[in-house]
Amino acid sequence: MAEQLVELNVTGMHCNNCAMSIHKLLEKKGLKDIMVDFAGEEVKFSGGSPDDLPVIIKDIEGLGFKVVDDPALQITPFYDKIENKFLFSAILTAPLLLHMVLPWHFLHNPVVQLIICLPVFILGCLHFGKSAFNSVKGGVPNMDVLIFVGSSAAFIYSLVGTIENLGERYQFYETCATIITLVLLGNVFEKRSVSQTTSAVKDLVKIQQVNANLVVNGGIEVISARDVRPGDTLLVNEGDKVPVDGEVLSGNASINESMLTGESIPVEKEKYDKVIGGTIVEHGNIRMIATKVGSNTVLAQIIELMKKAQAAKPPVQKLGDKVAAIFVPAVILIAIITFILTFYAGHEGMRISLMNAIAVLVISCPCAMGLATPTAVMVGLGRAAKNGILIKGGDTIEAVSHAKYVVFDKTGTLTTGKFSINNIKAEGGADIEQIRGIITAIEERSNHPIAKSLVKGLETLPKTKLILKSVKEEKGLGMRAEDIEGNHYFLGTGKSSVEGEFNLTLYKNQKQLALIAVDDEIKPEAANLIAQLKKMNIIPVLLSGDKHSRCLKVAQQIGIDEVHSEKLPDEKLVVIEIYRQKGKTIMIGDGINDAPALTKADVGVSMNDSSQVAIQSARVVLLNTDLNSVVKFLQISRHTLLTIKQNLFWAFAYNIVAIPIAALGFLNPMVGAFAMAFSDVVVIGNSLRLKKKKLS
Known part of the structure; x- marks a missing residue:
């Protein structure tokens, strides 16, 4: 029996590091299928007994987060809103900064500065200190550790200077307050931007509330x-x-x-x-x-797919996650080394050594790295969803971006699935009306496009009614049936030697009763799609269970060179595996017989009017049956991956450049705090650009 999936709504996560703290905690408890989505405020896992749940919730809350019944109904207290914390800090930080330019002498008094700075420092300790302590306790030190250590060092240094009356050179209250205020400003921007990136899911949830x-x-x-x-x-x-x-x-x-x-x-x-x-x-x-x-x-299943997709990590993120996890301890070590070298080797005073160390702490923001992938994935998935493309995983985006082959099923994918009967050839003097009756009775029980078209095509024609006792569909072959008199029927292609224009055979008690010629129309946009794929250096392939002559005819009309015909479901698997060995392979199909191949391919894509099995087997569902959405899907995936790479480049480059500058003493801690908040905004802004960006 499958283990029950537990879903919790967790508030208070504001970056990827928060999510990683919870992930690591749940991993230590031996839980499985862990999914932590900081933007959607959701935590899911399986394993463990129901008795363990209260302990798990208590431990998550022990990390500084809150487990609630419904985040939408959760009212955040006035003093707990990040915007209000920022405003409170900003109002008190302003006079501390203005004392440098205004001639008001009382602002230069260290005791006045201490009184103004103290509420901001207490707020910073409560906001960042609690999170920092809990993250260290959980074994995943987060970015708040850096902020807490940096602001506390500036405050304590200034406090000692005030108590011992050491003069202005020891007054850094404005540094402490400004660090806290600017980081809170960054958090405000981050919160607003993340809520924008998750808007696609929120819009869908609103549709449900009627x-x-x-x-x-x-x-x-x-x-x-x-x-x-x-x-x-x-x-x-x-x-x-x-x-x-x-x-x-x-x-x-x-x-x-x-x-x-x-x-x-x-x-x-x-x-x-x-x-x-x-x-x-x-x-x-x-x-x-x-x-x-x-x-x-x-709709609920679409929302669930979107949430899962947002939380699924592309391989490109794993590098970012690894770096973010070892980043905080590494930065603290660099800050300590900076202090020791500046103080002892550089013979600088305590003041300069400490400022350089604090600058290293506050400039080093792993948040930009943590945000680089999830924000781009969320915006990319949202844009895809608005274009009628449901992607079941962020990791799908990366596989698609490197696709070398796109393998198409023929019937219902490249063709409209609307069939017409061209001809019925009765064998051995069989009655045509009886044949029509048998075909209708059998095909009424199938959802296959051909079956539906046969029933529709015969509904106005005279036929003899037949009552069936049982009907069974055989993947990739056809339909077997038994009537109330015990006669056995088979209608399908199988591996029969159907010749020329005829592509279906009807048997009664293993004796051939009729040959049927069925044709379907090619979708008008199919040829354009194939041309577009070739422009993108992707090789289109046709893989079908239909007769070779028919597959060849369709392939020639739309420009496909590689054709695999007359393949049963297990044979389709073999073909897909061969292509996968040569490069990343996307399979697009619609029927039950395509389900194994859709699962086997690097990325399976199914149409909205496909069988339920095909939709569940695929990692992408095209809600619009227009094939042009395939190109749109490829473009969105490529641009999403490009955005992730740009974000990671910015986040890495920023830290690689900023840390040495701060360590060498060329960066004031206040400028560092501002630059750190700015790096988050750049990454999120670049991701949001994907919403409106022109795709090529």
Whole structure:
């Protein structure tokens, strides 16, 4: 039995280092499938018994975070809001800085400076000190350790100077207060930017929060969509959002499904049609029965995918994480060495030695490294989602960016999946109406595009009705059936020697009954997509279970040179593995028979109208069946990876340049604190640029 996944809402995480503290704590407890998303304020894990949960929550809170029921309902006290802490610090820091330029002599008095600085220092100790202490206790020292040590050193040094009346050269109260104020300013920017990067998920969550009109004993009761149960009858009027997934019982409506498909043209719905929660009724009204509610709805699953994707780390981040983890102890060591060398070897005074050491501490911000990847991934995923592309993992982005091959299934992927019967050839004097009846009875039980088209194509033609006892679909082969009289039927391709235009065979009791010729249309945008892929130096490949002559015909029409036809699901796996050995491989497919290949490929991509199995097997779902979204997906992935690399370069380069400058004494601690906050803003700003950036 699978272990239960525990989900906790944790507030108080403000950077990747916070997330790593919790991750390390949970790892030490032997928990599995750990996922900590600092931006989404979520922690998930499995393993451990239910009795352990109170202890785990207590230990997470022991690190300085808070476990809450619902972050949206959590009211942050006035004094705990980061914006208010910053304003309080800024008001008191201003006179400490102004004493350098204003002729007010009382501001030069060390006791006055101490009185003004003390509240800021206490605030800094409570805000950064608690987090610093808990992070050291948890074995993952975070950036707050540097801020706390730096500001405390400046304050204590100044306090000793004031008590012993050592004069102005020992007054650094403004340094202590400014460090705290500027870092709080950086935290304010960070909080706002992170909330912008997570806006895609928040927008989707808002869509879920609607009311539903429940039909009870002929009357209407308004309830929250959360309280709807499967089997409930709901009334949805013009202008309303469909509250949950379900089926239409009565009425007609035009429903805008653009939030799922990106397609703005409304879809007409009538009795028995499926409707999806969160879509909008633009015209008409319907009564529906709820089939999927809560976490089972399409929208809830999309939100879950987005959250998982935001938390999944690309390999490129692992380097950043490793550096961030050893960074804080390394910086403290560099600061100590700087102090010793400046004081003893450089024969500088205590004042200069201490200032240089403090400058090293406050300039070294691993936060920029921690933010480099998650912010870019969040914005990239959000932009993809707005274009109807659901990516199931941040690590997917990196695999896609290096793709060398894109392998396409043919039916329903490169072709429309709308088939027409060109010809039915009856064998051995069989009755054509009886053949049509057998085909309809069997294919009614399948979701395959060919099956649906056959049923639709035959619905107006005369046929003999057949009652079936059982029908079974065989992956990549066709359908087996048995009627109430015990006759056995097979309809499909299999490995049959179907010749010429005919591509399906119907057997009755292992005797050939008919040959059927079926054709489908190529999607109008397919040729353009193949041309675009070739421009991007990606090799397109066709991999299908269909006959070689048909696959070749489609490949020639749209410009694909590499063709693998007549492949069963297990044979498709072998082909995918061969391509994977040569380079990163993306597989795009839509049917149950593609599911193993989608899982095997470096990245599996499925269409929204695919079978549920294909959607679950793929790491990317294209909600818009237009193939142009494949190019958009590749472009977004490439630009997201480029943004991550730019962010990491900036974060590394900044620290490599800034630390030696600070150690050599060319950087005032206040300038260092400002530069540190600025580095976070640059990284986040570069990530946000991805929202509007022109993709090429």
